[in-house]
Amino acid sequence: MYVWIWHHLPGNLALKIVEVTALLIVVSALLLFVVFPWIEPHVPFTRGGTVNGQ
Amino acid sequence: MLDGTDTQLDPGPPPESPAVRSAGRRARMTTGDKVRFGLRGVGQTLITLGLVTLLFVVYEVWITNIFAHWRQEKVHTQLEQAWQDGIDPLALPGGNQSGIPIGEGIANIYIPRFGRDYHFTVVQGTDDASLSKGPGHYVGTALPGEVGNFGVAGHRVGKGEPFLNLDHLRPGDAVIIQTKTQWFVYRVIGNVDKGEAGLSWQDLNGVPGREIVDPSAGRVLAPWPDKPGSPAPPTYNRYMTMTTCHPKFTAAQRMIVHAQLDATLTTASIGPSQMPASIQALYSAPGL
Numbered sequence: 040m041y042v043w044i045w046h047h048l049p050g051n052l053a054l055k056i057v058e059v060t061a062l063l064i065v066v067s068a069l070l071l072f073v074v075f076p077w078i079e080p081h082v083p084f085t086r087g088g089t090v091n092g093q
Numbered sequence: 094m095l096d097g098t099d100t101q102l103d104p105g106p107p108p109e110s111p112a113v114r115s116a117g118r119r120a121r122m123t124t125g126d127k128v129r130f131g132l133r134g135v136g137q138t139l140i141t142l143g144l145v146t147l148l149f150v151v152y153e154v155w156i157t158n159i160f161a162h163w164r165q166e167k168v169h170t171q172l173e174q175a176w177q178d179g180i181d182p183l184a185l186p187g188g189n190q191s192g193i194p195i196g197e198g199i200a201n202i203y204i205p206r207f208g209r210d211y212h213f214t215v216v217q218g219t220d221d222a223s224l225s226k227g228p229g230h231y232v233g234t235a236l237p238g239e240v241g242n243f244g245v246a247g248h249r250v251g252k253g254e255p256f257l258n259l260d261h262l263r264p265g266d267a268v269i270i271q272t273k274t275q276w277f278v279y280r281v282i283g284n285v286d287k288g289e290a291g292l293s294w295q296d297l298n299g300v301p302g303r304e305i306v307d308p309s310a311g312r313v314l315a316p317w318p319d320k321p322g323s324p325a326p327p328t329y330n331r332y333m334t335m336t337t338c339h340p341k342f343t344a345a346q347r348m349i350v351h352a353q354l355d356a357t358l359t360t361a362s363i364g365p366s367q368m369p370a371s372i373q374a375l376y377s378a379p380g381l
Contacts, residue, residue: 040137067148075152080221087224088256088337089231089246090347091309 153251157225161253164226169214172198181273182217183236190232193217199230200237202245202255203269203368205376206262213255215270219246228255228335234314235332237270238277238357241316241325242332249338249348256337259348264291264302267375268333268352275359276372279333279352296353298326304349305339313349329353 044062048055122130175182175198182199185192193199195218203212219229228247235241247256262268264283269276283302284291292302300318312318316325318332331354339348358369 040134070145070148071152071156075149075156087219087221087229087246087252088249088344088347089219089224089229089308090306090311090313090336090349 157251158253161225161227161248161251165213165253168196168198168216168226169201172201172214176273183272190217190236195220195232196223196226198227199272201271202228203271203372204262204266205269205378205381206266207258209376213247213253215245224248225252227253231314234334235316237272237333238275238331238354240330242314242318242334243270243279244314244334244336246336250341256335256348257341259335259337259350260339262292262303262350263288263380264294267355267378268335269372269375270333271368275357276369277354278356278358278372278375280355281350281352292350296329298329300332300351302351304351306347306349308344308347310347310349313347313351318351 045055045059048058050058172182182193182197195216197217198214199217200215201212202215213227215228215230216223216226217230217232219231223229224246228245230236231244231246234244237243247259248254249256249259262281263285264281264287265285266281268279268281270279271277281292281302282294282296282300284294287294293304295301298317299320304313304319306313312321313334313336315321315323317323317330318334333352333354335350335352337348338344339346358371360369
């Protein structure tokens, strides 16, 4: 999968490194600011320190 | 034909272009090649999933703190502004709490044991959205200073982590609640001479300073803590209860700290709220 992406990036080695870095930043930002906040309510171990049965 | 003319030597088939060559190779992929290809894909997927999980942990302990800090700043500013405008979210017609919007700031909390820089604006409500702004007041439990049990929940790790160090509280430690017109000083219950061990000591109503409970233990929020169904006790009946997750990184249990109202200071609210000298003195208390 990653070899395929590398192979299909335009440009020489230097340009490819820049492109990979940019891709990593974009994917990380997408995960950190969009995907994770969205799935968080459904993850079992992020409760707020509350007791139930009040 | 041997007639002296040069016969053009057959150059043979044209050299294979790389595309044709690899197509030929792909067509001749062995089972072994397929297995290796599949395993490589599985390996890459697992590593990717591992990295994403790692990134999620980074998110929980770092990114959520950044968001929460921003939300807490907003809520704090809104409350201070409301006080300056003469509005008290806790001044309810007929004392009815249901008039307080969920997620709205109601009071400030200061805990000298956690340092001079520690302060949070407590919001009304304990749902996820409210707790992402700061500590939250359990709806229906007493308000600050009232008879009964003023219940406050807070995150332990991430999302601002207001109660990260709840385990550092010792018997007698001050927990300060500031409203528009009053300062309340609650003190953690327990035997002050015994340090952390003194937290298991119970007051005259049978309430300990600290207990570790199941997440379902709503009894700790009862008007008489740990005695659900009973009204508040006849004396020493102005409790405050703080709840958070325990152990630190899991939600398996809850850490509960109980405190009793020790002093009330009524101050006229003029302009930006200043901490009265007697409250400031609590930061110089011996043993901190």
